[in-house]
Amino acid sequence: MMFLDDRKKLILHAIIDDYISTAEPIGSRSVSKKHELGLSSATIRNEMSDLEELGYLIQPHTSAGRIPSDKGYRFYVDQLMKACELTVDEINAMKIEMETKINELSQLLRQASSTMSRFTKYTSMAATPERKNSELKAVQVVPIERGSALVVVVTNAGIIKNSLVKLPETVSPEFLIRVSNIFNDKLSGLTLEQINIMVIREIEILIGSSQEILMPILNGVTECINQIDTSEVYLDGTTNILNYPEFKDVVKAREFLNMIDTKDILPLLLKNIKNAGDNGISIQIGKENEIEEMQDCSVVTANYNLGGLVIGTIGIIGPTRMEYARVLAAMKYIRRKINEEIDRIIGNSFKDFNRDSKTIKGGLTDSDEEKGELI
Amino acid sequence: MMFLDDRKKLILHAIIDDYISTAEPIGSRSVSKKHELGLSSATIRNEMSDLEELGYLIQPHTSAGRIPSDKGYRFYVDQLMKACELTVDEINAMKIEMETKINELSQLLRQASSTMSRFTKYTSMAATPERKNSELKAVQVVPIERGSALVVVVTNAGIIKNSLVKLPETVSPEFLIRVSNIFNDKLSGLTLEQINIMVIREIEILIGSSQEILMPILNGVTECINQIDTSEVYLDGTTNILNYPEFKDVVKAREFLNMIDTKDILPLLLKNIKNAGDNGISIQIGKENEIEEMQDCSVVTANYNLGGLVIGTIGIIGPTRMEYARVLAAMKYIRRKINEEIDRIIGNSFKDFNRDSKTIKGGLTDSDEEKGELI
DNA sequence: TATTAGCACTCAATCGAGTAGAGTGCTAAC
DNA sequence: GTTAGCACTCTACTCGATTGAGTGCTAATA
Known part of the structure; x- marks a missing residue:
């Protein structure tokens, strides 16, 4: 049977x-x-x-x-389970939290994570995926004061990083601007791997072979990219789990928190996520998870993409006895909100900044989209 | 008696x-x-x-x-208590951790906090002080792509922030560079309060009264400064306290963690620190602390200054039954290491980048300095 | 006078027997 | 197929007894 x-x-x-x-x-x-x-x-x-x-x-x-x-x-x-309907108050609360001024992707993920954990009362996490193929959108060298400059790198995924470098004191701001333009021209559009000796030689020739300028800046760029490619992980509401009876034993709680705290495990976890459903959300229950330490928990995750590229993941971790319906409802809302914000921040595919952008987004595979009326 | x-x-x-x-x-x-x-x-x-x-x-x-x-x-x-001597291994471990490439003040504090918590097995925190008087050292507007630019702000305390702003698509990169220079000239050296309507008017005239360029950039600057002045707080090793029997009761542990998690309390705590001793370190034991929720704990803190200005605080929180001698020893070492790094990063008073910089630092009031041989 | 040995007393923690009660599985009746 | 009834199981809780670490006091001792 x-x-x-x-x-x-x-x-x-x-x-x-x-x-x-x-x-x-x-x-x-x-x-x-x-x-x-x-x-x-x-x-x-x-x-x-x-x-x-x-x-x-x-x-x-x-x-x-x-x-x-x-x-x-x-x-x-x-x-x-039947879908959980969020109340207007709940949605409004999340909406307000999510719309506080955000102008960078990592801020957005952090905010989303924080909102989720506060709303669901479980532990939440967010991560930018570790990818060695960030493409540079802009590279700029900004003079700060005699002897030091700031290298600023912006990627196609909207991540901004900077790195302070020391330069010979003799370098003038004007010259630096020229150098900056050369770097920007030559590097933008490339991924880290594509910055090879050929490109560097090319820049070197354009600048005029002044090694002691080239190298610090190049190091600065590399460091920025490393910062970007090293997946950042945010955690929120870790202590929420202490409120659940499954963790009333300090030893269990400690195990969980220690596991969570060794942040190495989270990217692994987020990577491990199986096929997300058609709504971009995945649920792993107990032993369905391959990571042994997590097999007493359930994990709900959602991916966000920009132009087919996964640019972030957010997830919540709680006891297997989880309010799945509620978590799912919240996750759907947040996911939608994030997509909206990503559009706003990165504005790559300039949709108009309007409420009913969905009429334009026709091509999206997001199965929730039909639901319409986005608050 | x-x-x-x-x-x-x-x-x-x-x-x-x-x-x-x-x-x-x-x-x-x-x-x-x-x-x-x-x-x-x-x-x-x-x-x-x-x-x-x-x-x-x-x-x-x-x-x-x-x-x-x-x-x-x-x-x-x-x-x-008699001073605790750190072993060579211990010092080496901390040294290595602290010397991982760091090029910004907030990174430095975070790293210091992390090292402290790992070493002492207590909870550590670090904060940049909330000060409304950060002085701008450099302001730059960096073109990213048509329609958006990055405003970068550097303060005299070595903090770097940026903010992405939208500009009219008509603005050319060349014009932006001119604008950037004007902003830099007019704003550097000022504190936030000093950016008044007069200064803005002046910039407006120089740029040529194009409001839709001026305002986004000015907002960007303001936002950067807000980010800086809003004290950032880092926590580390929060779950360490679960290892101590005084927190074996989940309720107590939860109380502590919740208190710690509402980050509002930490700047307050760090501000509350009384007169640090002549070595720049302060110890508050139990009820000596004014904050009620902390009166079961002890707090050891150290301040770091640059040219008389306190630019950061790091502290550790643990049970009153704390290994004071050990914590103190570690704190002294880390404090010294931080001062060293600050010099390196900000390099304001260009000491040579050498091991025996102490011979040059003669004027410092640091009472530890006499101890010499810095590893 | 300072120290110590001895002893009665206190009190938290631990143990164990007994009990309560929630819940099951089975059987027989409906 | 459903239900009532009952014996059985097993955890959680209660409560008294016991244990043992530690004290405070007193009297003996150096």
Whole structure:
């Protein structure tokens, strides 16, 4: 018997809902009482016994109620749960948070992460993906004072980095501007790998072979790119998990926090995300996650892209007993908001700065788009 | 009897040392056993009773040993504890961490904070002070692409910020360079307050009254300065406290972490620091701290200045039962290292980039300086 | 007079038996 | 197929007894 009949679904649904809100094993009696199914506890008991046999429920010990298994949650997420509607107040709160002045991609991700964690009360993370193929959009050398200059690099993904370099004191600001233009001309449009000895030689000739100017600046550029390509990870709401009974034991809490704190694991996690659904959001429940330390948790992530390129990921981590519907609703909203903001910041494909940009965005594969009315 | 005789000091010292390492109330018998004082437990009992009456010790309940009071720790820190010598390995580890390429003040503070927390196993924080009097050292407007430019601001304290602004598409890069120079000339040397309507009018006239160029750039400058003046706070090792028995209760741990997480409290804390000692380091023990939520903790902080201006603070927070000697030793080293790096980064008072710069720094008031041999 | 040995007393922490209660599985009746 | 009833299981909680570390006091000692 592969499929569950309607009654089993109903009962499973009830149990998971209850367990998500109470964190206590659910017994047959409480199901028959709280949800008007017109069934006695004994009947439900039989059904629950079946559900356990089928792997959707687990009994912590013989004389306890039952709790959902990973498989149970998966079924719940895929088939049972009904979409959570955010209230107007909730949406407004998020909207305001998300629209505080943001003018760089990393700020945007950080803000999104923060909003998510505050809203869901779980731990959130955000990361710019580690990619060695950032393309330079602009390179500028800005004189600061005699003997030092600032190298500023902007990529096609809207990330801005700078690096202070020392130069010989003899270099004049005017000369620096010429140098800056040469660098900008020669490097913009290239990726880091494409900056090879040929390009450098070319610049060297144009500048006039003054090594002690060329090298510091080139180092500055390289450092900026390294900063960009080294995936930045933001965390927020790490301590939220202390509010959940699954972490009431300090040892468990410490394990979780330590794991989260070794930030190495997060890019890995975000990279590990399987095929996001058609709405760009992916859910991993318990052992579905390959990372062992995370197998007591669930992870919901969303990717953001610009022109087919994934330029960021945001995710939330919580106990497997997670309010999936709510998290999903929030994630969808935030994802949409982020896309909007990315357009605004980077403004690559100059859509007009209007509310109803969706009429223009026709080509997008975003399945949510049809829903319309974006607040 | 205001002063403690030598024997009382000895006993108090022993008790605090033991308590710092065990976190268990210390009994008379264990003192007489572990430390060869040639005294019976009964004698020690009498002395401990005296020390309690004098306020240096506290008895959690009648049939327990005693633990140090805030006053006890204070006496310990001021008079009893002997300076902790860091091992060569320890110093090397910190040295390597601190010398990873750093080229901006905020990076430096973050790195220092991280090193401190990893070394001491307590929670560390670092902050750039909130000051409305940052002085602009350079302002530059850098063209990025048609329709957008980057405003870069550098302050006298070596902080660099940038802000992306939108400009009319009609503005040419060449014109922007002219504009940039005008801004730089007119604004550098000023503090934010000094940028008044007069200065703006002056710039406006020089540019040629094109409002739609002036305003975005001015907004960009303002935003950069706001970013600078809004004290940035870095935290590190927050979860370290979970390793200490005083936080074995999740509720306590949560309280602490939540308090720490509302970052508003940290600048307040760092501002609250009383007169730092002659070595620039301050210790606040328990209730000595005015902030109520912190009165179960001790806080050790150090300030860094550049030319008399405090440009940063770094601190560590831990239980009152803190390894003061060790923390102090580490803090001294890091403080010295930071001063060194600040010189290197900002290079205002161009000391040569040499190891033995101390011979040049003669004028410094740093009382540690005499110790010499900086690794 | 300062120190120490001895002893009664205190109190948190630990242990264990007993109990309560939530929940199941099974059986028999409907 | 559903339900009522009942015996059984197992955790969590309670509560008294016990343990043991530590104190304070007193009397003996150097």
